[in-house]
Amino acid sequence: MNEIVESVNGAQLADEQRLIAIGQQVLEEARGQGASAAEASISVGTGLSVSVRRGEVDTLEHERDRSLAVVVYMGQRSGAASTADFSPRSLQATVAAACSIARYTSEDPARGLADPALLATDFPDLDLHHPWPLSADQAIERALAAEASARDADSRISDCDSATVTTGEGIRVYLNSNGFVGSRRGTRHGVSCIAIARDDAGMQRDYWFSVARSADELESPADVGRRAGERAASRLGSRRLQTGRVPVLYTPMMARGVIGQFLGAISGGNLYRKSSFLLDRLGEQVFPAHVQMQEHPHRPRGLASAAFDDEGVATRDCTVVEDGRLQTYLLDSYAGRRLGRQSTGHAGGVHNLEVRSGDKDFTQLLRTMDSGLVVTELMGQGGNLVTGDYSRGAAGFWVENGEIAYPVEEITVAGNLRDMFAGLQAVGADRDERGSIITGSLLFEQMTVAGK
Amino acid sequence: MTESLDIARQTLLAPAGLDDAALEQAFDRLLAPSVDAADLYFQCTRSESWALEDGMIKQGTHSIDQGVGVRAISGEKTGFAYSDDIVLPALLEASGAARAIARSGQSRGLQVWQRGHGLDLYPPLDPVESMPDQDKVDLLRRVDAEARRIDPRVEQVFVNLSGSHDVVLVADGDGRLNADVRPLVRLNVRVQVEHNGRRESGNAGAGGRYAYTRFLEDDLALGLAREAVRQALVNLEADEAPAGTMPVVLGAGWPGILLHEAIGHGLEGDFNRKGTSAFAGRLGDRVASEYCTVVDDGTLTDRRGSLNVDDEGEPSQCTTLIENGILKGYMQDRMNARLMGVSPTGNGRRQSYAHLPMPRMTNTYMLAGPHDPEDIVRSVDRGLYAVNFGGGQVDITSGKFVFSASEAYLIENGKVTRPVKGATLIGNGPDVLTRVSMVGSDMELDSGIGTCGKDGQLVPVGVGQPTLKVDALTVGGTRG
Numbered sequence A: 001m002n003e004i005v006e007s008v009n010g011a012q013l014a015d016e017q018r019l020i021a022i023g024q025q026v027l028e029e030a031r032g033q034g035a036s037a038a039e040a041s042i043s044v045g046t047g048l049s050v051s052v053r054r055g056e057v058d059t060l061e062h063e064r065d066r067s068l069a070v071v072v073y074m075g076q077r078s079g080a081a082s083t084a085d086f087s088p089r090s091l092q093a094t095v096a097a098a099c100s101i102a103r104y105t106s107e108d109p110a111r112g113l114a115d116p117a118l119l120a121t122d123f124p125d126l127d128l129h130h131p132w133p134l135s136a137d138q139a140i141e142r143a144l145a146a147e148a149s150a151r152d153a154d155s156r157i158s159d160c161d162s163a164t165v166t167t168g169e170g171i172r173v174y175l176n177s178n179g180f181v182g183s184r185r186g187t188r189h190g191v192s193c194i195a196i197a198r199d200d201a202g203m204q205r206d207y208w209f210s211v212a213r214s215a216d217e218l219e220s221p222a223d224v225g226r227r228a229g230e231r232a233a234s235r236l237g238s239r240r241l242q243t244g245r246v247p248v249l250y251t252p253m254m255a256r257g258v259i260g261q262f263l264g265a266i267s268g269g270n271l272y273r274k275s276s277f278l279l280d281r282l283g284e285q286v287f288p289a290h291v292q293m294q295e296h297p298h299r300p301r302g303l304a305s306a307a308f309d310d311e312g313v314a315t316r317d318c319t320v321v322e323d324g325r326l327q328t329y330l331l332d333s334y335a336g337r338r339l340g341r342q343s344t345g346h347a348g349g350v351h352n353l354e355v356r357s358g359d360k361d362f363t364q365l366l367r368t369m370d371s372g373l374v375v376t377e378l379m380g381q382g383g384n385l386v387t388g389d390y391s392r393g394a395a396g397f398w399v400e401n402g403e404i405a406y407p408v409e410e411i412t413v414a415g416n417l418r419d420m421f422a423g424l425q426a427v428g429a430d431r432d433e434r435g436s437i438i439t440g441s442l443l444f445e446q447m448t449v450a451g452k
Numbered sequence B: 001m002t003e004s005l006d007i008a009r010q011t012l013l014a015p016a017g018l019d020d021a022a023l024e025q026a027f028d029r030l031l032a033p034s035v036d037a038a039d040l041y042f043q044c045t046r047s048e049s050w051a052l053e054d055g056m057i058k059q060g061t062h063s064i065d066q067g068v069g070v071r072a073i074s075g076e077k078t079g080f081a082y083s084d085d086i087v088l089p090a091l092l093e094a095s096g097a098a099r100a101i102a103r104s105g106q107s108r109g110l111q112v113w114q115r116g117h118g119l120d121l122y123p124p125l126d127p128v129e130s131m132p133d134q135d136k137v138d139l140l141r142r143v144d145a146e147a148r149r150i151d152p153r154v155e156q157v158f159v160n161l162s163g164s165h166d167v168v169l170v171a172d173g174d175g176r177l178n179a180d181v182r183p184l185v186r187l188n189v190r191v192q193v194e195h196n197g198r199r200e201s202g203n204a205g206a207g208g209r210y211a212y213t214r215f216l217e218d219d220l221a222l223g224l225a226r227e228a229v230r231q232a233l234v235n236l237e238a239d240e241a242p243a244g245t246m247p248v249v250l251g252a253g254w255p256g257i258l259l260h261e262a263i264g265h266g267l268e269g270d271f272n273r274k275g276t277s278a279f280a281g282r283l284g285d286r287v288a289s290e291y292c293t294v295v296d297d298g299t300l301t302d303r304r305g306s307l308n309v310d311d312e313g314e315p316s317q318c319t320t321l322i323e324n325g326i327l328k329g330y331m332q333d334r335m336n337a338r339l340m341g342v343s344p345t346g347n348g349r350r351q352s353y354a355h356l357p358m359p360r361m362t363n364t365y366m367l368a369g370p371h372d373p374e375d376i377v378r379s380v381d382r383g384l385y386a387v388n389f390g391g392g393q394v395d396i397t398s399g400k401f402v403f404s405a406s407e408a409y410l411i412e413n414g415k416v417t418r419p420v421k422g423a424t425l426i427g428n429g430p431d432v433l434t435r436v437s438m439v440g441s442d443m444e445l446d447s448g449i450g451t452c453g454k455d456g457q458l459v460p461v462g463v464g465q466p467t468l469k470v471d472a473l474t475v476g477g478t479r480g
């Protein structure tokens, strides 16, 4: 299998200068076709993904992606187009398609490039690029180690659905006709495992994963496999619960989703459309006073670190919630103009948003809750951001006297996000750093659990 | 189908000067002695979308994506590589990479090319070209005006029109050459209403494998506007939903998402080959009441989930999954069919050339039953009547599934009474259909809005069912 090693780590990844030149060509072409302004983003990536099952390779995938997207402005009208073909003929056709669309869109006073005064001028090295010279054979070996470890974790692990090792590298370049040129290059590597546990009553699956910019920060394949195995086995013998109102503790992986809903409710797109249950709440108490949320976009090696957002606007440290009060909305240029405000550098979302509160670990939070539900899995769509209504399928554990009593499944948890946030009793110190939202467990005062 | 193959050659191979000899060269690289199957999947997708908001044509996008995916299978192992350049050197390089899964040795030759015979379920038209751009934006404006005309409480109207033209050509190691030209369009309306500070929304959509002009027929487009407003106004009156286990009556059509989640995914061949599905090894078992017969049918004319051939070149078919309550069959792609020793069922699908095929659903629905839909509602003393849904999800191993109601009512003493807020319903796939005690005569397919996600890959699908009653299902409301 040595013949494929060379394509793994971006030996063929186009260099940034070439992508910038292509972007400039596109902006030039847009000007030539009559656009008053334009912006282009180009991304290319390569990757290797290996999955094993039952001690053998299951899939070996080589990934190579590229895409170019252009937005052209004809005064206050705009049109967008994208392509994966970077030939001059295709670029010309892509710009033409965008210009043609712009002729049919409406004049929109809020439309346009980001305010030049807000564009990033400083490009700190965020330490995001750590290629992993991993051959396919080495990747297979690591995946096999994860799988073996999952099987060893518990005698009831009958199988693994898969154990996977991935490595990837990408470059993203953004340019606009106000002279902004920015590029970011980064790597992302991962190990994951999905284990299947079986007993007389049936089967359960669960997973664990590790992801990092640099391979030396990954959990070992053996640890990933073991945790997947333990998690799957711990779900065997799940029962249902009686319907009622109880305290609910979301583990960090589940907590991330609820915080994501909060961020959705304070994001510009939902605010100017009046499609948020948190309209006009700036400066007000949304969470209890112990809750803090801060964003650190320049965190070295952060999974969501970036010096500029998707429109070139400089990102900076920002307090989103202080002592439970909402300190800022999350705005891109368009939503900012619609709301009579400036972009906050959130085109494309948040960059390393951290939720902080107390210093209780998971075990201490169980004791605080005393009796209630721990949610380790959620199913289905989240809440309704217009109304805040929230209802999801769930699985997890029932807790009695501050200790896990037994696994539960086939239940729902429901409430209103506004009340859930206001009644947030604690945020754990068990922070999960594997995403753009970094949070510990969340303890909600009361939710409705539906079951038997 | 011959026409499709000609279009596909012209679109995908001719621009790069690729001929049959070039494909043979690629297979020379791919077909190591231990390779059981291999294929080249060429694809060019052109798509566009138009969005209206605040009465303005706010956005339009156009995109072209093309490339070739190369796969080699040896036993249960799959090697895969792809390129977004359709040129000979990239094709040969990808072939070499995909083959790395197999032991090396002398390649075996390819048989003579044979044209496949697919179905003819939709015309090979390009929706993007099926209507002038001016007419597309006029259509959006008319839908907006209709929604606003109906009720002064309408605060926001979002209209989305999208279309794609997908040309695929599959060449496989058995020398089969198949092509499909797949149009797909969709019109969606979301309405937000406001009354005394309370806001609610409603959604309606339709689509299929046809030209945009279909939206102008039978009042279809304006009908969607009225339907979205109706739903939003119903939600404006909705009380808290009940919490707990109770009888649930599901309406006809889109609520068939029940079948997609509760049994559909669990009957896909890959999970059953691996033994990770709650349905594994249960062929011939009773998994539903006698009233339930469920099929997966990719052969319906114009439907969103239909395919002339699947993404492995197999003609679509109608596969009986459950017949009168007995589990009859799984949905297969070629690899899982071969490994399980059964025939492929035309369910091998992939999101694009950059993704591996898997067994996927097409249009999954339950056939009509013997009961009068009104009698079904009348039979319920206290329960839920759910007629519109958002999405769903399933854990195929434990069998637990959810689907989220977006329009629902209480049933009290055999009558539909007050509307209640949306809520998630949860159940257990392997036994939920055994609790289906009544099945209506009003079988209906959905309006063409379904998208299914599996392992991160999205494909368009359809669902359908008659009105039916599940004797006990858990409703995730807030009123205990």
Ligand SMILES: [Zn+2]
Binding pocket: B260, B265, B451, B452, B453, B454
């Ligand atoms: Zn699905």
